[in-house]
Amino acid sequence: MEIAQLLQRCRRGDQLAWEALVRQYQARVYGLAWHYLRNQEEARDAAQEAFVRIYTKLASFKESEAFLPWVLRLTRNVCIDHLRRAKARPPASDVPLDDGPELSDTRPTPEGLAMTASRQRMLHRALERLSAPYREMILLKEIQGLPLEEIASMLDLPLGTVKSRSNRARLELARAVTRMGGSAS
Amino acid sequence: MTCRELERLIEDQPGAPLDARAAAHLVSCAPCRELTEIVRASLAGLDEAPEPPRDMTQAVMARTIGTTGGTRGGTACDAAGERLAELADGTLEGIDRDLVSLHRDGCDACGDLYRAMVWMDGELPRMAEVDPGEQFTAGVLSATRSLRQGRLVSMEARLTAWWERLRERPRLPWELAYAGAVVLWLLFGAGFSPFRAVPARALELARANPVRELADVVQPASLGRQVWQSTGGPVVEKVRTPAASFAQHGAQAFDRAIQGDLSGSGVRLKDMGGDLMRIIEELRPRKKQSAPGSQEA
Numbered sequence: 450m451e452i453a454q455l456l457q458r459c460r461r462g463d464q465l466a467w468e469a470l471v472r473q474y475q476a477r478v479y480g481l482a483w484h485y486l487r488n489q490e491e492a493r494d495a496a497q498e499a500f501v502r503i504y505t506k507l508a509s510f511k512e513s514e515a516f517l518p519w520v521l522r523l524t525r526n527v528c529i530d531h532l533r534r535a536k537a538r539p540p541a542s543d544v545p546l547d548d549g550p551e552l553s554d555t556r557p558t559p560e561g562l563a564m565t566a567s568r569q570r571m572l573h574r575a576l577e578r579l580s581a582p583y584r585e586m587i588l589l590k591e592i593q594g595l596p597l598e599e600i601a602s603m604l605d606l607p608l609g610t611v612k613s614r615s616n617r618a619r620l621e622l623a624r625a626v627t628r629m630g631g632s633a634s
Numbered sequence: 635m636t637c638r639e640l641e642r643l644i645e646d647q648p649g650a651p652l653d654a655r656a657a658a659h660l661v662s663c664a665p666c667r668e669l670t671e672i673v674r675a676s677l678a679g680l681d682e683a684p685e686p687p688r689d690m691t692q693a694v695m696a697r698t699i700g701t702t703g704g705t706r707g708g709t710a711c712d713a714a715g716e717r718l719a720e721l722a723d724g725t726l727e728g729i730d731r732d733l734v735s736l737h738r739d740g741c742d743a744c745g746d747l748y749r750a751m752v753w754m755d756g757e758l759p760r761m762a763e764v765d766p767g768e769q770f771t772a773g774v775l776s777a778t779r780s781l782r783q784g785r786l787v788s789m790e791a792r793l794t795a796w797w798e799r800l801r802e803r804p805r806l807p808w809e810l811a812y813a814g815a816v817v818l819w820l821l822f823g824a825g826f827s828p829f830r831a832v833p834a835r836a837l838e839l840a841r842a843n844p845v846r847e848l849a850d851v852v853q854p855a856s857l858g859r860q861v862w863q864s865t866g867g868p869v870v871e872k873v874r875t876p877a878a879s880f881a882q883h884g885a886q887a888f889d890r891a892i893q894g895d896l897s898g899s900g901v902r903l904k905d906m907g908g909d910l911m912r913i914i915e916e917l918r919p920r921k922k923q924s925a926p927g928s929q930e931a
Contacts, residue, residue, distance in 0.1 A: 464779070471774050476763035483764050496766060500774040501781060568757055591758040619719040623750035 452516050459507055471500055477517070477593070478524045484576075484588045485528035495531045499524040518599045521589075525603065575625035583618035590615050635659040640666050648673050710737055714744050722751040823892075833892065837885045872916040880909035 450469065458466035478499050483492035502523050510519055576584055589595045589603070601611045635655045640663075643656060652660070652670070660667045714737040720726040721734050738748050800806065822829050887902035 462782070464775070467778065468771065468775055471771050475766050475770055475774070479766035479770065480762050480764035484761070492764075493766060493770065496770070497774050497777060501777050504778045504781065565760070569761060572754070572757055572761065587758065591754070592761045594759060594762065613716065616716040616719040619722075619751055619754070620715050620747065622754060623718075623747045626750045626754065627746045 453512065456507065456510065456512075456516070467504070474517075474520055475500070478520060481521055481524050481588070481593060482528050484584075484592065485525070486531055491531060491535075495527050496524070498531075499527040502527060515599075518595055518603075521593055521595065522603050525589075571629055572626070575622055575629060578625045579618065579621055582614065583621050586611070586615050586618040587622055591619065637663060637666050641669070644670060644673050711741060711744055714738065714741070715747070718744060718748050719751055722748060722755060833888070837888060840881050840888075841885050869917065873913045876909045876912035876916060880906055880913065883909060 455466050455470050455473075459470055475496065479492060479496040482495040482499065483489065486492045486495055499520075503520060506523065510516070576587060579587065585604075586600070589600045590597065595603070597608060597611050597615065600606075600615075601608045604611065606614075635658070637659075640656055640659055643650075643652070660670060714734050717726055717730060717734045718738065721731065721738065726734060738744050803809070821827055822833055824830070883902045883905040887899045887906065890896070890899035890902060
């Protein structure tokens with residue numbers, strides 16, 4: 450089902466369309482929230498809050514915009530709010546992090562799933578070693594696949610800055626991965 | 635040929651066969667003969683020369699620009715580092731692509747980084763979607779449903795409160811009357827109104843003397859004419875003039891009222907009253923005349 454059609458029905462109050470929309474985007478929204486908050490419970494709360502915010506702001510969404518970047522932008526804002534509220538709590542490095550979420554994977558064999566999960570865990574650990582701006586850049590560009598222009602607008606940064614930061618972030622992540630000996634495998 | 639000319643010949647074409655003049659010079663000149671043999675010997679061993687050492691580039695870089703090219707932290711690696719991502723994306727073009735590719739191929743560290751980036755490009759997008767669990771959708775739907783109900787309830791409450799406040803206003807009838815007048819003016823009186831022609835059309839219809847129109851329509855040709863003459867026809871003929879006057883005065887009264895001339899409109903209304911009285915007067919004698927006829931019958 451096309452997203453424009455789905456949105457039109459959602460705006461008319463069609464609950465089935467809204468449910469379809471939630472199902473279609475929940476993995477992306479939860480994935481982004483998990484990468485920001487690195488805690489499954491918090492990510493779950495933030496993702497639900499993001500959907501509530503999406504629901505209340507659906508009327509203000511412009512058809513000319515792309516929907517996914519808009520959704521991810523709202524989700525990011527919710528996650529930032531969560532992080533600000535959590536500032537009073539101990540820093541993230543002191544809090545035991547989740548090993549990683551259950552990633553969506555279409556590989557049919559258990560061996561394939563295990564191998565993928567292992568590689569993903571290593572990447573997660575490598576991501577943990579990056580600074581927050583670099584991690585966010587990897588998250589938005591490489592993981593979520595947002596275009597540089599959209600990220601520049603989202604982070605309120607010049608396009609050139611975003612481009613060079615993205616390249617440096619990838620380089621840093623590649624260094625972390627090679628130190629862990631993961632790329633060749 | 636002089637020794638100088640032979641040296642230049644060997645420099646320019648080291649592998650080329652010597653001509654007769656050069657050969658004659660070599661017979662008579664021992665130093666040139668020795669030089670020619672050295673050059674030929676070096677050319678003959680060129681194909682069998684070993685590969686330069688792998689770290690030669692690094693050594694040269696260290697001795698020229700003061701860094702160990704090919705190791706992390708070196709100037710060449712730094713220069714290539716940020717462009718490796720673009721090389722992996724395929725967005726690097728022209729001589730930059732060639733230079734970074736050349737460096738990557740000759741530098742183990744940057745080669746590893748490049749391979750890691752290519753590997754990451756395949757792995758990272760898979761991390762975009764994370765399954766939030768079975769109950770997640772139900773939780774979101776529950777939250778948004780209650781939100782929607784709350785919104786509807788609050789909207790109804792707001793509307794009720796607004797209407798109650800409106801009802802309590804003492805001047806509400808006047809305000810409604812004023813608003814109604816404005817609406818009527820907007821619909822029929824304003825220059826831009828789509829219904830501006832409606833009052834004029836109504837006047838035309840009123841001026842057309844509907845009674846006469848009715849007579850014209852209803853009046854039959856033969857049998858019907860007799861029936862018409864014996865019943866309503868004469869009455870219509872009698873009241874035609876006052877009826878036309880009545881319609882004309884009515885139209886004038888309406889015109890004056892629209893123009894805001896209420897006194898003029900009142901005068902025309904008074905005339906209409908006179909016309910009405912004349913119509914009644916015209917009808918009365920017929921009743922008197924018809925009474926004896928009925929007695930005769």
